Amino acid sequence: MTRSPLALAALSLAIATPSNATSPPKWTLGDQAQKALEEDKTAWDFLEGITTEVGPRMAGTEAEARGRSWAVQWLTRNGFANVIEEPYDMQTWVRGEEKAEVTVPYAQPMRITALGTSASTGPDGIEAEVVYFPTYAHLQAAEPGSLNGKIAFISHDMRPTQDGSGYGFAGPARWTGAGLAASKGAIATVIRSIGTENHRTPHTGGTTFPEGVAATPAGALSNPDADNLERIFARQPRSVRMKLVLTPRDLGTTKSGNVTGEIVGRDPSLPPVLLACHLDSWDLGTGAIDDGAGCAIIAAAAKQVAAHGKPLRTIRVLFAGAEETGLWGSKAYAAAHKDEPFLLGIESDFGADRIWRIDSNFTKTDADLYAQLSAAVAPFGVAPSMQQAGGGADLNVVREQKGALVDLQQDGTRYFDLHHTPDDTLDKVDPVQLRQNVAVWTAVVGTLANRANGIKLAE
């Protein structure tokens, strides 16, 4: 791309002020965002730091606690005020040994990882007949009791989508598949990974069992293993058996916490702008794209806005804890801050690839503000939309207050290649796209933090 938005912005300012052509053009928020696009080092510093110096940050564990301490130090060192931890209790699940093998008709090992809340098979494992369900709908159609004593295999396939909607289509196989199979008698469930690549790195993630249905062992096979198991079923559909050894355990109640820090505004009495991400990660990777990048982006943007000049409103960053295993941090924050007003909430939790679309929940009701935000992000290739923003997982506090939300939609085409896998590591982050995120966030957060008025959510 040879256009320089910075040069164009300077030019338009020069044209707009012909009567004062000799004085230097004002350094605008747009200029600051453009500078972030070209030069921001803060986001990378955060992301390289937390993945190198902390690594995986499993919810409720001492590794997550080390992540909080690290984040407190980093925010303080980077000029944030009022940096605090807000602790809460949670129920903590941790991974154990994990092995899978086909025993009949063709003995061979498979790569598996346990799903969050999976029960243990015990160290000796379980061995049983496997029943194949090509999709979640096939499992739904199975008769009650038809899986008694058997292992369900749900091979529901996921394809990449830019807007992440493929997760909504395939996700139920992981979110509720094991519970559904257990309710029909299954003693364990293996699913095809909810992921879009073909590496032997299965995708973990949470699963839930319905009220009254005891948790069973539940794991995800990598896509190549699921392909292989499908081929085995194609050859021998009525005699496939597997052995599973999954030994996760519940640690009971442990401590977790949220971390917040602020860029204090010129009028701290005004409701702040809330920027959210989550600091915990699954244990398999180092939590680079999920969600170290989100915290890196929001913190870097807050710092870029501050560099442009002290904003009118306070900007608060919320590094939520324990998102992955049940939104524990989001819920605790919503409960603790239910009476505190916010101007608006925005979250970054979809990797580090470029932002391509801006959604809000006031696009019609406060069209002037939406137009202003859309114009601010347009130089970075971000399109407006009529989609309703829902806010990220850690914005329960704003949702429960029925507050204003913006979603800065990131390109999710390759997100589910990495999501919840060992491959969620720093090398997967493109520094150029990471800076585009910081630039877009700078433009949006700067606009909002300097807004005197509230946001109209009803016509």
Next chain:
Amino acid sequence: MTRSPLALAALSLAIATPSNATSPPKWTLGDQAQKALEEDKTAWDFLEGITTEVGPRMAGTEAEARGRSWAVQWLTRNGFANVIEEPYDMQTWVRGEEKAEVTVPYAQPMRITALGTSASTGPDGIEAEVVYFPTYAHLQAAEPGSLNGKIAFISHDMRPTQDGSGYGFAGPARWTGAGLAASKGAIATVIRSIGTENHRTPHTGGTTFPEGVAATPAGALSNPDADNLERIFARQPRSVRMKLVLTPRDLGTTKSGNVTGEIVGRDPSLPPVLLACHLDSWDLGTGAIDDGAGCAIIAAAAKQVAAHGKPLRTIRVLFAGAEETGLWGSKAYAAAHKDEPFLLGIESDFGADRIWRIDSNFTKTDADLYAQLSAAVAPFGVAPSMQQAGGGADLNVVREQKGALVDLQQDGTRYFDLHHTPDDTLDKVDPVQLRQNVAVWTAVVGTLANRANGIKLAE
């Protein structure tokens, strides 16, 4: 590509025989190879079958034995004659548990896999200071005794090359790095994977210790882990410690074997053409590209040549055993068949991507034959060269006889993304490129098997 070599070949035949324009053109070997390019199903049938019905085939184990039984049945079912197993004894090493973690200064787990012949750390593992060597040359320069009680980390980086030469540059870090470090006092060695991708799937492979140097634990970190460890060293160069748990074990002497089968020629008294691959694989993947594909290609080509018409000479396929852990099958075959003459040997053992170059060891001495072979493969985009063919690992028998060799060089650009990893699975094979291999092999093997004369290797 819109050119149709088949149509062109038919056209040129029609032009060449104007006096007999009404009789059908002769079905040439080139036509047969073109048909293989478009339609061959045999190679995929073999490769899908062995990866699905057998899976990993670690040298010297019962899994390799199941692979041999499977191959004997497949060859017999596919019309090969004289299908036999030739057993031999070997020393067998198998993987155990494998874990690595940085303990100081930043605790975090790392992904490791043991290298073949690695010693065991014992189940409790070892923990020690790590010394960083950016390249193999840095380790070579280390003083004797300087690694006493320490773990060596060799981070020698590998880049993709089409001709595989990157393996020659980076490979010594794996082949002899642990032995060199041990000779300078190291109690263990971890290397950056000899691989060209950035997944958390470390690359295994053999390593050797010099005479008089006891084997130590030795493993490979995935590239993202090696990157992370380098970043840790950049922050805290003098205080990095790791814990390793690697519990491989020697099984002592076990049985392995080679499998051969033949397309018997019209004159079985003539020295046969020997096509080689290896049937064993590392245990981490299912041995699709290394070297299921090679066996698939040579068997399919032999069958294509037979489909064109009974060849003059016998074609023998050698599915060698136990290549990965020390060429046990190749050595046993060379010893058992040292007095049997062969016209020539060719091996396929570099994945399943397209063949781009033909090398021989008679390019100057039997230029007519080399020209004939080059012309036969040119329609498939294969270029001639002046490189000297060395033959594959399983062709010791031909090399020791100083016999004729052809190398059909495959594109290795992505081979070391997969080589010796869990990701060596069927889904990585491109069926179109696999058929190009079969087509090229059909053209070459058909030409050689129908040659009455020997091959001139000296001027």
